[in-house]
Structure formats: structure tokens, C-alpha cells
Amino acid sequence: MPIPLLHRCCPELAGSLPFLRLGQAPTPVRRLPGLGTRSEVWVKDESGYGDGGWGGNKVRKLEWLLPEARRRGARTILTVGGLGTNWGLAAARYAREAGFDVAVGLIDHPVDEHVRAQLERLRASGATLHFLHTKPRLILAAPWLFARHTHGRTPPYYLPAGGSSPLGTLGAVETALELGAQVEAGELPEPTWLVTPVGSGGTAAGLTLGLQLAGLRTRVLGVVVNDTLRLDSTTLLGLTRRTTALLRARGADLSGTGATAPHAIRTETAWLGDGYAHPTTAGDHALAHASAQAGLTLERTYTAKALAALLALDEADRLDGGPVVFLQTHGPR
Ligand SMILES: Cc1ncc(COP(=O)(O)O)c(C=O)c1O
Incomplete structure (x- = not known):
């Protein structure tokens, strides 16, 4: 390589x-x-x-983000996106493959065939999905999401929307x-x-x-x-x-x-x-x-x-x- x-x-x-x-x-x-x-x-x-x-x-971003998560000793990657998020799906697949648990906070937007298929792929990726529906609710839930995905004293490594x-x-x-x-x-x-x-x-x-x-x-x-x-x-x-x-x-x-x-x-x-x-x-x-x-x-x-x-x-x-x-x-x- x-x-x-x-x-x-x-x-x-x-x-x-x-x-x-x-x-x-x-x-x-x-x-x-x-x-x-x-x-x-x-x-x-x-x-x-x-x-x-x-x-x-999205894969290009993960090439830098995943090794940083490992360097910090994180066990879980926490990220956010819309229901059809390409980013969340790529993060879930590549981070799971690299040995991390993955959690994704999701907000609603119009749903068509493509979005439905994306959501199915996201479910199949093994990531834990949190359906929070709106951005204000996602922001309010952030402390709970961090606490829920903290292992021992190690918080999740947070990747912002779109990485x-x-x-x-x-x-x-x-x-x-x-x-x-x-x-x-x-x-x-x-x-x-x-x-x-x-x-x-x-x-x-x-x-x-x-x-x-x-x-x-x-x-x-x-x-x-x-x-x-x-x-x-x-x-x-x-x-x-x-x-x-x-x-x-x-x-x-x-x-x-x-x-x-x-x-x-x-x-x-x-x-x-x-x-x-x-x-x-x-x-x-x-x-x-x-x-x-x-x-x-x-x-x-x-x-x-x-x-x-x-x-x-x-x-x-x-x-x-x-x-x-x-x-x-x-x-x-
Ligand atoms: C197919 C596709 N193109 C472009 C973008 C946008 O890239 P960025 O979020 O870096 O602006 C995304 C983000 O998820 C995407 O899925």
C-alpha cells in the first residue's frame, strides 16, 4: 500500500x-x-x-480518524447523521471492521427508496442506532449518548456529522x-x-x-x-x-x-x-x-x-x- x-x-x-x-x-x-x-x-x-x-x-476521512481513535484508546466511535447517512454507514462499516463498537445518533429527513435501503444497511452493520428525530433532541441527548457509550473511564471518540x-x-x-x-x-x-x-x-x-x-x-x-x-x-x-x-x-x-x-x-x-x-x-x-x-x-x-x-x-x-x-x-x- x-x-x-x-x-x-x-x-x-x-x-x-x-x-x-x-x-x-x-x-x-x-x-x-x-x-x-x-x-x-x-x-x-x-x-x-x-x-x-x-x-x-467518506472512506478518505476515516483513514485519519480511525487511527486517532485507536491512539486515544477509544473502544466506541460515536457519530451522527440523517436517516440515510452515507457517512454513518461508512463509519459503521469501517470502524466495526477495525474493531470498534459504533453508535449513531440519527435525525429525520425525507425518506425515499434510497434512504430506506441505506437505513437497512446501517441496521445490518451492527452499529447501535439512536433515533432522535430532530437536531434539538439530538443535542439534548448528547450527554446521555456519551455516558451510555463510555466504557470504564474511556469515553467514545466522537466524529462530527460527515466526519x-x-x-x-x-x-x-x-x-x-x-x-x-x-x-x-x-x-x-x-x-x-x-x-x-x-x-x-x-x-x-x-x-x-x-x-x-x-x-x-x-x-x-x-x-x-x-x-x-x-x-x-x-x-x-x-x-x-x-x-x-x-x-x-x-x-x-x-x-x-x-x-x-x-x-x-x-x-x-x-x-x-x-x-x-x-x-x-x-x-x-x-x-x-x-x-x-x-x-x-x-x-x-x-x-x-x-x-x-x-x-x-x-x-x-x-x-x-x-x-x-x-x-x-x-x-x-
Ligand atoms: C455522496 C456524498 N457526497 C458528498 C458528501 C459531502 O461531503 P462533506 O460532508 O465533506 O461536505 C457526502 C457526505 O456525506 C456524501 O455522502
């Missing part, structure tokens, strides 16, 4: 920031000739990443470093934009830092699909800064790296529709188009809305001529 590019670019992190490889890197890039009218559209396809039964961008702590955010730093290596190797041209859904923000924030470390001028276009969290560019850049601070605190020499430019992330909120996990017509069109023209399997909550934004902005010539890269974050099994 190759060592992470982050350890290669900052060797001083190898001893202080443990990493557990969970998938095959690098994930492929390919041109999507059937998509886009004005710009070349490429995909960096994370869907095949991960060997533990569920793939995509978007500064440590989890390193997963997307790694993805962007990979993209940088692929540009350098001539596999694709340097993109103007890297387009990703924004659900809890770690992916967009980490990509921004990783692109900067890779020396690319590519900017991150985050398509916001969640209205239950504050996810504007200022908030995302705050997470990028906290992730940079984490690397420095663990000993990384980032002296050649300046502050992240305020324009490094642009967020788009017009593709959210009625809210988190509410499908949109534009998203459903993009989903069908991606399947027919590019052989990409999207889902309706994150990736369909992100691709809908990419296609509309391309048509309106708002992507600086491209090429643009779509990050395929969904990894069904």
Missing part, C-alpha cells in the same frame, strides 16, 4: 499523524466527452475507493494531492475548477488546502446541498485554516505555504431546492444524463445536485472556460 501523499510532502508528519489505508490510490481521472457544452468536463472518481463495503469520499473535523478533512487534502500528481503526470490538464457537493464541508475545505499544497491554481466550487449547517465560503475557509493549524501543531513545516486566499472557494446555493435530502428536478435530470452519457452512478442528495450545478454553470459560461473536474464522491456497493 503506498504511503499517503501527505506523508510524502511533509515527512515530519509520518510519526505524529497516523494513517490507515482503506482503499486503492490513486483514484482514476477521466474525461467525460458526453458532458459539458463550453468546458471540458473531467471526473476524479472516488466511487471505487474503499474495500469495506461502502466507498467514496468533518480538521482531522477528517485531511482525507480530502489527500484527494487533492493525488489530483496534483495526476496533473503533473500529464493525465489531465490543470483544471480551473474542482466541483464538489458540500454536505458538512470537510471535503470542500480539505480540497482547498490540498490544491494549495499541490501548487495548483485550481479553485474549489462547492455546491451546497445541506441547509441545516452554516456552509458559506467563510465557514469553509475557517475549517481549511483549522486543518492547516492541525498540520502545523503535529509538526508539519508549511513555511512555503501562504494563507489560503479568500477566493480559493466559491459556494453555490441555488441547487439546494427545498432543503437537505429533498430531490430536485435539475438534480434528477443531471443524474439521468450522467448515467446515460458518462456511466456515472449518482444519488439525489449530494452528487446529482452538484453535477446539475456544474452543467448549468458551464452552459452559462461561468466556469472560466474550464477544464473542470467533477469529484464523484458517491460510492455505492
Whole structure:
């Protein structure tokens, strides 16, 4: 298994920031000739990443989070999400495989076939599920959840929604470093934009830092699909800064790296529709188009809305001529 590019670019992190490889890197890039009218559209396809039964961008976060949980001596991973949470499912499967107990606090949102199937997978994962229905109830229940999952004197290791702590955010730093290596190797041209859904923000924030470390001028276009969290560019850049601070605190020499430019992330909120996990017509069109023209399997909550934004902005010539890269974050099994 190759060592992470982050350890290669900052060797001083190898001893202080443990990493557990969970998938095959690098994930492929390919041109999507059937998509886009004005710009070349490429995909960096994370869907095949991960060997533990569920793939995509969540696995990248767990590669940094699970070894940290082990370092702290935790026995249980506690996390939260919506009923159809991809994050909760990935966390449950990979953490259980790594020997942890897993507990997930769940809140309600619209239920369709996909969400029902996700919930079944989550039940089958062996995680303990707590149905708390609303965010206020989840917050009120937090002390009880911690107490319930404390073993002896060891509390559970808490992973925030979507795994978007500064440590989890390193997963997307790694993805962007990979993209940088692929540009350098001539596999694709340097993109103007890297387009990703924004659900809890770690992916967009980490990509921004990783692109900067890779020396690319590519900017991150985050398509916001969640209205239950504050996810504007200022908030995302705050997470990028906290992730940079984490690397420095663990000993990384980032002296050649300046502050992240305020324009490094642009967020788009017009593709959210009625809210988190509410499908949109534009998203459903993009989903069908991606399947027919590019052989990409999207889902309706994150990736369909992100691709809908990419296609509309391309048509309106708002992507600086491209090429643009779509990050395929969904990894069904
Ligand atoms: C398929 C998919 N894409 C994108 C995201 C969003 O990533 P982030 O939470 O880091 O913003 C998620 C989050 O769970 C996801 O499941």
C-alpha cells in the first residue's frame, strides 16, 4: 500500500499523524466527452475507493480518524447523521471492521427508496442506532449518548456529522494531492475548477488546502446541498485554516505555504431546492444524463445536485472556460 501523499510532502508528519489505508490510490481521472457544452468536463472518481463495503469520499476521512481513535484508546466511535447517512454507514462499516463498537445518533429527513435501503444497511452493520428525530433532541441527548457509550473511564471518540473535523478533512487534502500528481503526470490538464457537493464541508475545505499544497491554481466550487449547517465560503475557509493549524501543531513545516486566499472557494446555493435530502428536478435530470452519457452512478442528495450545478454553470459560461473536474464522491456497493 503506498504511503499517503501527505506523508510524502511533509515527512515530519509520518510519526505524529497516523494513517490507515482503506482503499486503492490513486483514484482514476477521466474525461467525460458526453458532458459539458463550453468546458471540458473531467471526473476524479472516488466511487471505487474503499474495500469495506461502502466507498467514496467518506472512506478518505476515516483513514485519519480511525487511527486517532485507536491512539486515544477509544473502544466506541460515536457519530451522527440523517436517516440515510452515507457517512454513518461508512463509519459503521469501517470502524466495526477495525474493531470498534459504533453508535449513531440519527435525525429525520425525507425518506425515499434510497434512504430506506441505506437505513437497512446501517441496521445490518451492527452499529447501535439512536433515533432522535430532530437536531434539538439530538443535542439534548448528547450527554446521555456519551455516558451510555463510555466504557470504564474511556469515553467514545466522537466524529462530527460527515466526519468533518480538521482531522477528517485531511482525507480530502489527500484527494487533492493525488489530483496534483495526476496533473503533473500529464493525465489531465490543470483544471480551473474542482466541483464538489458540500454536505458538512470537510471535503470542500480539505480540497482547498490540498490544491494549495499541490501548487495548483485550481479553485474549489462547492455546491451546497445541506441547509441545516452554516456552509458559506467563510465557514469553509475557517475549517481549511483549522486543518492547516492541525498540520502545523503535529509538526508539519508549511513555511512555503501562504494563507489560503479568500477566493480559493466559491459556494453555490441555488441547487439546494427545498432543503437537505429533498430531490430536485435539475438534480434528477443531471443524474439521468450522467448515467446515460458518462456511466456515472449518482444519488439525489449530494452528487446529482452538484453535477446539475456544474452543467448549468458551464452552459452559462461561468466556469472560466474550464477544464473542470467533477469529484464523484458517491460510492455505492
Ligand atoms: C455522496 C456524498 N457526497 C458528498 C458528501 C459531502 O461531503 P462533506 O460532508 O465533506 O461536505 C457526502 C457526505 O456525506 C456524501 O455522502
